Every structure is written in structure tokens, then in C-alpha cells.
Amino acid sequence: MSNESIITVTELKKHYGDIKAVDGVSFDVKRGQIFSCLGPNGAGKTTTVEMMEGLRTPTSGKIEIFGVDVTQDYASIRHRVGVLPQDFIPFERLKAPEAIAYFAGLYGKEMTKDDVNKLLETVELVHRKDVIAKKLSGGEKRKLGIALALVGEPDLLFLDEPTTGLDAQARRNLWGLLENLRDEGRTILLTTHYLDEAEKLSDEVFVMHKGKEIARASPQKLIEQYGGKRSMIIHGCDAESIQKLEASGFSMERVQKDVKLFIGEGESVRDIVRRLDSSDILYTDFTTNEPTLEDAFINLVGGTIVSGELSK
Ligand SMILES: Nc1ncnc2c1ncn2[C@@H]1O[C@H](COP(=O)(O)OP(=O)(O)OP(=O)(O)O)[C@@H](O)[C@H]1O
Ligand SMILES: [Mg+2]
DSSP states (O other): OOSOEEEEEEEEEEEETTEEEEEEEEEEEETTOEEEEEOSTTSSHHHHHHHHTTSSOOSEEEEEETTEEHHHHGGGTGGGEEEEOTTOOOOTTSBHHHHHHHHHHHTTOOOOHHHHHHHHHHTTOGGGTTSBGGGSOHHHHHHHHHHHHHTTOOSEEEEESTTTTOOHHHHHHHHHHHHHHHHTTOEEEEEOSOHHHHHHHOSEEEEEETTEEEEEEOHHHHHHHHSOOOEEEEEOOOHHHHHHHHHTTOOEEEETTEEEEEOOTTOOHHHHHHHHHHTTOOOSEEEEEOOOHHHHHIIIIIHHHHHTSOOO
16 A cells, blocks of 8 residues: 555535535545445445545535546546446346446457456356346346446446445455455445455445544554453353352353453453453353454444434
8 A cells, every 4th residue: 555645535525405415524545545435324425435436516525536626527537447336237138248348448448358258257257148137146247347347457446335245255255356456556445334344355444424424544443442342251151150250350241141251451361261260160161252343333333323423
């Protein structure tokens, strides 16, 4: 990742009458970053992304991509940008290679049969190349959309929920593909509802809620700050051991038959095991829980909804 800004968004707003779909967001995306935009349904992610794609006109604010103001001159950067819309629908009567050839034409690009096959291999659609798009499954249509976004070998990719509808294996394979594209120095802005995906892929995460930013940082920082405590689930305690646990000052809660112990700042799993042993607490087994981006997200967004006001 370099320090060069590929996207700079300043005080961006999109209002539809009383609906403040996007209400004053600012951020910066660097070259070679995977930047993920997260937020509950209706947070304003697609509206933000589609303004960056030049598809919607901002109510106010500024978007610069490759140093160009997109409301002034999108045409000069369009060939460097690839787009997968959230509601992508392929041309029903075209087969995947035909759709790819059509898009290549739009980019003024010559693609040999081999090039087309390679792209189909990348998104795992080779075996479906003789089928018209109408007959592809939901996930296969999504894969075709991703292939079309890649046709122009873009420096910047906008992917609005790229893995929605993909099976588990296809999702993982797409993660690998996105990581490879990033390693080539391309920049990727994606939205997703899969927090594991955002945690694994993102260099930076932007959390939106009700059109505003509520957090922006690397996944690790968000987990540290909002993920909550690490914990251990202690299995197989008998009633006497549970009583002892309650008496021994652990920060704990009951989880069905098991007990959850919270690991304090600076404490290790070994410290807890030693404390259990020295208090003669019997158990069969334990598992450890590290907080995830999903925990951080729930704490962030849930907290915001409950308190009824934004933290920023
Ligand atoms: N063309 C429009 N006219 C009126 N309201 C709109 C329009 N487009 C979006 N909205 C509203 O703006 C808000 C943000 O919508 P948006 O599609 O950007 O959310 P999102 O974060 O992408 O949600 P999801 O996770 O469900 O895709 C919603 O309240 C939506 O109803
Ligand atoms: Mg959306």
C-alpha cells in the first residue's frame, strides 16, 4: 500500500427529500488498499459507492478519484474503474464469453479467446460458458458480474456486496483473487455484510450508520477498541466447582451448562488455568474466544441504535 490517495471524499451528502441517505461523510482511500464499507441495511453504503461511480449526483460535497473531480469529468477516469453494482443483472440472452467480449469492446480492448477463458477461469465460470446468462444460478450471475468488472483490468474496483449469494468455497476463492489484485497495486473498495470477510481482507474499514461515519480504522484497531474482552468457556464444571468459581472473584457469566470467564487486561489463558487449579476447580475442557470484527460491529452499531445517537 502506498501513501498516494486514489479516492478522496469530502463532506459528501445525498438527500432524497427528508431522507438523508448520506449525510456528510469524508474519507481517503490509498493506492493498493482494500477499503471496506460496512453498515446495517439502509446505512448509505450503496448510495455512497454509486456517487463514487458517477451514477448518482451528490447533493453536496466532493469526490476526487485519481485527482479528478468526478462530478466534473468522470469520462477521463472511467476506463480505469471497474464496477460491480449491488443489483447487477446480466444481459439475459448473452453467454458469459459474449458478455465479456461486449464489455471489452466498451473498454476498446481486444480480447483473445484465451484471454476470455482466463477471465472465466478466474471467476470459476468456464464450465458454464455455453449457457445464456438467464439460465445461470444467482451465484453464477454474481461471478459473471465480477468478471465484467475485471474486463478493463481496472486500477480501481468498486464491488458492492461481491460475495452475496456465493457458496463458501467460491467466497474464499474470491478473497484470494481480491488479495492478488491488491498485491498488484490495484485499489478495491467493497461493501459487505460478511464481517469475517471484512476482517480478513480489509486494510481499512469504514462503518456507516444512518448516512454518517461511526468508525474508521483497521479491523485490528476496531476489534481492540470495540470488540470487548477475550473470554474462555469452561466446560464440565459440577455444581460445587461453579460455586467455587462464583466465590473466587472471576469476572464471569453462565452460558447454559458452561461458564464464561472474561480474561482481564494483561492476563493470559495460562494465568486463568493456574487460578482454576489453585482454587481446586474441576472442569473437563475449555475453549477460548477472541473478539472478532463482528463483535466490534455489533457493539458499535447496536450501541448506537440503543442510545439513539451517534458516537461521533
Ligand atoms: N433513489 C432513492 N430515493 C429515495 N431514497 C433512497 C434512494 N436510494 C436510497 N434511498 C434510501 O437511502 C438510504 C440508504 O440506502 P442505501 O441503498 O445506500 O443503503 P445500503 O447501506 O446500501 O443498504 P443495504 O445494506 O441494504 O444494501 C435508505 O434509507 C434508502 O431507502
Ligand atoms: Mg447497498
